[in-house]
Amino acid sequence: MSQFSSAFTAASSVSLPPPSFYVSVSKRSFIYCCSSPQSTTTVVNGKFDGKIVERDEIRFGLPSKGRMAGDTLDLLKDCQLSVKQVNPRQYVAQIPQLSNVEVWFQRPKDIVRKLLSGDLDLGIVGLDTVSEYGRGDEDLIIVHDALKYGDCRLSLAIPKYGIFENINSLKELAQMPRWTIDRPLRVATGFTYLGPKFMQENGLKHVIFSTADGALEAAPAMGIADAILDLVSSGTTLRENNLKEIEGGVVLESQAVLVASRKALIQRKGALDTTHEILERFEAHLRAADQFMITANMSGSSAEEVAERVLSQPSLSGLQGPTVSPVLCKRDGKVAADYYAIVICVPKKALYKSVQQLRAIGGSGVLISPLTYIFDEETPRWRELLSKLGL
Ligand SMILES: Nc1ncnc2c1ncn2[C@@H]1O[C@H](COP(=O)(O)OP(=O)(O)OP(=O)(O)O)[C@@H](O)[C@H]1O
Ligand SMILES: O=P(O)(O)OC[C@H]1O[C@H](OP(=O)(O)OP(=O)(O)O)[C@H](O)[C@@H]1O
Ligand SMILES: [Mg+2]
Known part of the structure; x- marks a missing residue:
């Protein structure tokens, strides 16, 4: 194991606040400093080993604030799992449809920490947060990886101006001769686990990280950093601060995910069944959300002949082929079918093409x-x- 990775492991084994500084200076030295003194602790990375703590309810962690909070409640409501919260400052709530579930509102990073420590069983957060605070811990299992909101990417960005004017890729950035042991590339980030890991994996040797809780985009113009590693969604904040993303600089694509503690799923009574129900409801809703149901009348000599025509069109095959039913009417005293009703599901984005076909x-x-x-x-x-659970 290189000094980089062994120092890195050391950094990941403290539970207290993340280090404010990681310094990687080639393979020869790796200095690690922490914003708070490394006090003695019996908890490794917020994690307790062994058996789970006994309790009757399944604890579900939801974001208490920020941009994930509202969309998470909306998703649950759309799945008929409305959360009943007495008032916004109360951090515990219920989902009447899931009587054994207790909802706890927490900051996203604390949801991940509490899944690891066994204080929560299930949670919804961004994949970025799971990856940063979960640090690859095998106890965390992503149950649904695409809840279709909270889309963003963790991306490296550099100034558009000055020495970076003609630098457009990670490779070009790495090859700049100016980064040395004495003058490493300075990166400001809140992602003090994923940042160093990404740089190491991409062979950038002379890098130093500093951290702040927000408004990182100001760091290059303030002279505090050369680059930043932060979440980007619309790209407006980067643009407004004269920064640009570079090819190969995306560490992670993120969106909201449903995550669970492996131990809880295996050991806690009812946890797996409840997770199954939540997963099924999410899937059913999310599958439906990007589809329309189309009903139309078609003239034809038989249901099969109508089906042939429908299936000859690429946008009309539906989920499992068209449902074709005769529209019966009385002609010359006899019941006959001149028309057939067809029902198909089509992706919303293919709506107009489907109507044309x-x-x-x-x-x-x-x-x-x-x-x-x-x-x-x-x-x-x-x-x-x-x-994944070996079941
Ligand atoms: N433009 C974005 N910037 C940051 N996060 C985003 C963005 N778009 C989606 N997200 C997702 O929302 C999550 C929560 O972000 P949010 O800014 O609300 O909280 P936070 O950054 O954890 O807390 P705070 O900004 O209050 O310190 C992120 O972890 C990410 O998964
Ligand atoms: O690409 P954009 O759509 O412009 O979004 C990106 C910005 O949003 C986040 O900041 P946030 O609003 O959470 O503020 P913060 O820095 O205080 O966390 C993120 O840290 C970026 O600064
Ligand atoms: Mg934020």
């Missing part, structure tokens, strides 16, 4: 309805979870 094959009276849930057969994510 339907018309082209003789569809009329096209009705479009939103879908609320699609419960398919067992979700692949559930099978994946069971296999």
Whole structure:
């Protein structure tokens, strides 16, 4: 193990606040300083080994504030899992549909820490937060990796001006001869675990990290740092501060995820069943959210002939092929089917193309309805979870 990684492991074994400074100076030296003294501690990385603490309820951690909080409550509400909170300053709440679940509102990073320490069983946070504060701990299991909000990326950015004017990739940045043991590349970041790990994996040797809690984009212009490693979503903050992302500089693509403690899923009574229910509801809602249901009438000689025509169109195959039903009417005293009603689901973004294709094959009276849930057969994510748990 190189000095870099052994020092790194040492850094990851303290539970107290993250180090304010990591200094990597080539393979020969790696200095690690901490903003608070490294007091003696019996907790390693906020983690207790051994058996879980007995309790009856499943504890579900949700973001108490910030941009994840509202969207998380909206997702749960859309899945008929509304959270009942007596008032916004009360940190415990209930989900009436899940009687064995206790919701605890926490800061995202504390949700991850508490999953590791066994104080929470399930949580919703950004993948960036799981990766930074979870530090690859095997007890954390991502149950759903794409809840479709909180999209952002953890990305390295440098000034557009000065010595960086013609630097557009990580490779070019690494090859700048000016970074030396005595004058390393200075990176400001709140991601003091992922940052050094990424630099090491990408072979950047002379790098020094400093940390701050926000407004990192100011650091280069203030002369405090050469580069920053921070979350980017719209890119506005970078642009407004004359900074640019570089090719190869994305550490992580992130969105909201459902994460669980492996130990809780295996050992805590009811935890796995509850997780299954939450997962199924999330999947059903998220699958439905980007689909429309289309109903249309088609003239035709038989259901099969209509189905042939529908299936000949690439945008109309639906979830498992079209549902075709005869529209029965009385003609010359006899019940007959001149028309067939078809029902298909199409991706929202393919809506207009689908309508055009339907018309082209003789569809009329096209009705479009939103879908609320699609419960398919067992979700692949559930099978994946069971296999990760060795069940
Ligand atoms: N533009 C963005 N900037 C930061 N986080 C974002 C962005 N877009 C989505 N997110 C997600 O939202 C999560 C919470 O970010 P938020 O800024 O609300 O809280 P925080 O940064 O943890 O706390 P605070 O900013 O109050 O210190 C992030 O971890 C990330 O997953
Ligand atoms: O690409 P953009 O859409 O501009 O978003 C990126 C900015 O948003 C976050 O800051 P936040 O608003 O959370 O403020 P903070 O720095 O105080 O955490 C992040 O740290 C960036 O500064
Ligand atoms: Mg923030």
